[in-house]
Amino acid sequence: MTLxxxxxxxxxxxxxxxxxxxxxxxxxxxxLTLAMKDLEKEIGITIFRRSSRGVELTNEGAxxxxxxxxxxxxxxxxxxxxxxxxxxxxxxxxxxxxxxxxTKAFVETVKKYDTRKFDFAIRETKTADVISDVGxxxxxxxxxxxxxxxxxxxxxxxxxxxxxxxxLIDCRAYVYLWKDHPLAGEESISLSMLKDYPCLSFEQxxxxxxxxxxxxxxxxxxxxxxxxxDRATMLNLMVGLNGYTLCSGIICEELNGSDxxxxxxxxxxxxxxxxxxxxxxxxxxxxxSDIGETFINEIKGYLEKIDQ
Numbered sequence: 001m002t003l004x005x006x007x008x009x010x011x012x013x014x015x016x017x018x019x020x021x022x023x024x025x026x027x028x029x030x031x032l033t034l035a036m037k038d039l040e041k042e043i044g045i046t047i048f049r050r051s052s053r054g055v056e057l058t059n060e061g062a063x064x065x066x067x068x069x070x071x072x073x074x075x076x077x078x079x080x081x082x083x084x085x086x087x088x089x090x091x092x093x094x095x096x097x098x099x100x101x102x103t104k105a106f107v108e109t110v111k112k113y114d115t116r117k118f119d120f121a122i123r124e125t126k127t128a129d130v131i132s133d134v135g136x137x138x139x140x141x142x143x144x145x146x147x148x149x150x151x152x153x154x155x156x157x158x159x160x161x162x163x164x165x166x167x168l169i170d171c172r173a174y175v176y177l178w179k180d181h182p183l184a185g186e187e188s189i190s191l192s193m194l195k196d197y198p199c200l201s202f203e204q205x206x207x208x209x210x211x212x213x214x215x216x217x218x219x220x221x222x223x224x225x226x227x228x229x230d231r232a233t234m235l236n237l238m239v240g241l242n243g244y245t246l247c248s249g250i251i252c253e254e255l256n257g258s259d260x261x262x263x264x265x266x267x268x269x270x271x272x273x274x275x276x277x278x279x280x281x282x283x284x285x286x287x288x289s290d291i292g293e294t295f296i297n298e299i300k301g302y303l304e305k306i307d308q
Contacts, residue, residue, distance in 0.1 A: 003075055005039045006068045008032055009047055013065055017054040062136070069137040070286060077289060092291040093121035095133035096143035097214045098202055098231050099278070100252035105298035112294060124230065126204050127212040128157070134281050135161030140292050142281040143168075143299075145248070147274050149219050153211035158281060167279040169303045173216045173265035174249030178238040179258075188266035195223055200234050200243040203227040215246045216276045217265075235260065248276060250306060 012021040012032070022029040040047055047061035057065065076090060096102045106122045113120075123133060127144055131154075134142040146154050146165065158165055175189040181197075183189050199222035204212045210219050226243060228234045237243045238260065249262040267273040280296060282288065288296070 001039060001042055003072065005035055006072050008035050009039065009065060010069055010072060012036070012048060012055060013057060013061075018050075066136055070283060073137070073289075074287060077287070089117060089119045090289075090291070091119045091121075092289065092295075093123065093133075093139040094141050094143070094295065095123040095125055095130045095139040097127060097130060097145065098124050098234075099143060099248075099250070100231065100255045101250050101302050102143050102299065103255055104252045105295055105302055108298045109291065109295040113291065118291070126202070127154075127214060128205065131157050131161055131163065131281065134163055134283060137283060140282070140286075140289060141295060143278070144281065145214075145216070145276045145278045147216060147276045149274065150211040150213070153209070162284045163281045164284050165279050165281050167277050168299060169248075169250070169278050171216075171248040171250065171276050171278065173246050173273050173276070174262040175244050175265055176238075176247045176249075176251065176260060176262050177244040178242065179261050181238070181242050181244070181261075183244075184261050184263070186263055188264045190266040190268055191220070191222075191271045192268070193266075194244060198224040198226045198237070198241055198243045200226050200228060200237055200245040202234070203229050216248070216274055217246050217271070220271060231256070248278060250278075250303070252302075 008021070008025065011025055012018060015021040015024060018029050018032055022032045025032065036047065043064065045060040045064065046058050047064060048055040049058055080090065094102070094106055103122065103124070106120075110120050121139070123129070123139065125133070130139075130142040130144050133139040142163075144154070155165070175183075175194070177184060177197075183193060183197075186193070201218070202214045204214075213219075226237060226241070228237060234243075234245065235256065238245075246265065247262065249264075251260065251262050265273055280299075282292075
């Protein structure tokens, strides 16, 4: 098994076909096919199923590529550090629940690097996809939250994907709404006060469960609910429908604008407040890249400022 073979396998997976992978690697398709057959014979598994539509990863192949990607990324870091190679762009990706402060930290991170030398990606996505992306090393870092309600389910998913969770900050629930909402002037807001307004939440897909909700107190039943898939739509629904969502209270006005307010959630006998722990996930036993460390430090710096 060679690093070249690992690169070939990773490129085939990324491109989805032998032809496109061969073009990207500047080799002939027969040479690429032979290299893959030799690799599969050596490791004793079938990595790709070949068909007229292209290639598909087998389950064994997907597991193999998780480890192959990790090994190849470490090789790239070592090569760049000691050879000063600038021919190949390094990649850095983050997957996250919908947090504006994470986007802010990502922006500040990108500013510190030459985008001609790096491929950057940020994916605001569903909770399950955050975990899957980091588990498959599609993203180096993921950002999500745990609470007493979802911790058992989330931790099982993290274990199944060989991931570690590192805490960043503990928060209580806030009600997030438009500044001209009828309740925007309240010092605190209870659920009974919100009964006439729709609760907004991020859609988690067809197989979603309450444990994957991005909003704290996601287990609560709300009389009116509307789901959205992105932050921009969520903000528009707050204005157009006087909707609200329950969040951490950590809002980046630079990105979300100043037309929205976060007001402390007021608990009562039937609806207790809860603590959410926002943190980041990484592949277990992996070594974080310098870009990853910069990104995490940007998040920590932002959170320290708002906590003062």
